[in-house]
Amino acid sequence: MTHFLCLIYLSFAISTVVATTATNDPAKILKRAAKYFGLMTVGSIAVGWLMFLLSP
Amino acid sequence: MKDWEAASARVVSNKAAAAGVFLLAILVPGAGHLYLRRRKKALLLASIIIVTFVLGVHLQGKLFTFEKGQSGSETLINSIGSLAGLGSGILYFIAVGFGLAKGQIDQPTFEIGITFLLSAGLFNILAAVDAYRCSIGYDYDAAEAARLQAQKEKKAKKRARRESSRRDKEHK
Numbered sequence: 491m492t493h494f495l496c497l498i499y500l501s502f503a504i505s506t507v508v509a510t511t512a513t514n515d516p517a518k519i520l521k522r523a524a525k526y527f528g529l530m531t532v533g534s535i536a537v538g539w540l541m542f543l544l545s546p
Numbered sequence: 547m548k549d550w551e552a553a554s555a556r557v558v559s560n561k562a563a564a565a566g567v568f569l570l571a572i573l574v575p576g577a578g579h580l581y582l583r584r585r586k587k588a589l590l591l592a593s594i595i596i597v598t599f600v601l602g603v604h605l606q607g608k609l610f611t612f613e614k615g616q617s618g619s620e621t622l623i624n625s626i627g628s629l630a631g632l633g634s635g636i637l638y639f640i641a642v643g644f645g646l647a648k649g650q651i652d653q654p655t656f657e658i659g660i661t662f663l664l665s666a667g668l669f670n671i672l673a674a675v676d677a678y679r680c681s682i683g684y685d686y687d688a689a690e691a692a693r694l695q696a697q698k699e700k701k702a703k704k705r706a707r708r709e710s711s712r713r714d715k716e717h718k
Contacts, residue, residue: 492654492655492658493655493658496601496605496655496658496661496662499601500598500661500662500665503594503597503598503665503669504665504669506590506594507591507594507595507669507672507673508672510587510590510591510676511591511672511673511675511676512686513686513687513690514549514550514551514552514587514680514686515548515549515550515686515687516548516550517548519550
């Protein structure tokens with residue numbers, strides 16, 4: 491559970507920092523942060539699940 | 547396109563002052579943006595960097611220091627990790643000075659702690675680069691428009707080249 495929460499927090503932090511440092515427009519920041527957060531969360535959960543399935 | 551804090555923000559007059567803003571931002575998370583009177587951006591970035599760093603220490607992560615390892619690759623990893631950790635600026639020196647982030651390898655969260663500490667440093671480097679850009683009055687929208695235009699032109703050139711090679715083949 492700790493690992494999962496850390497993963498979610500890190501996805502949030504990365505997406506927010508990357509979006510904030512790429513523009514000064516708040517609407518764009520919000521839109522990009524949401525997009526990156528969604529992509530990272532879904533992607534990392536999918537990869538984690540795949541590794542779990544493939545592990546012996 | 548709307549600038550978040552265009553009314554209050556300031557730019558510096560020369561490159562040396564911009565480099566000073568960069569150094570300030572590296573040394574204290576959020577201070578560069580604060581100096582440029584971009585309070586919202588400073589608050590957002592500083593809070594994320596500090597929370598990530600504190601979580602990294604709490605999760606028993608280890609901060610790398612410049613020390614010679616048993617092998618060359620260990621020394622290299624130590625150096626790269628130290629550079630990333632140094633990005634946290636004053637937080638790094640406080641943690642190393644007080645012996646806070648020595649890391650406990652037997653803890654299950656040890657590696658996540660390291661990830662958080664390194665991420666905090668890299669976030670602050672990104673924030674410092676942004677502070678430098680803001681200080682010289684970098685136009686994000688114009689840069690993005692130019693990048694998109696360049697991409698479009700590249701695609702058009704590629705398409706034209708493909709078209710001409712296809713035509714050449716048909717002639718032969």
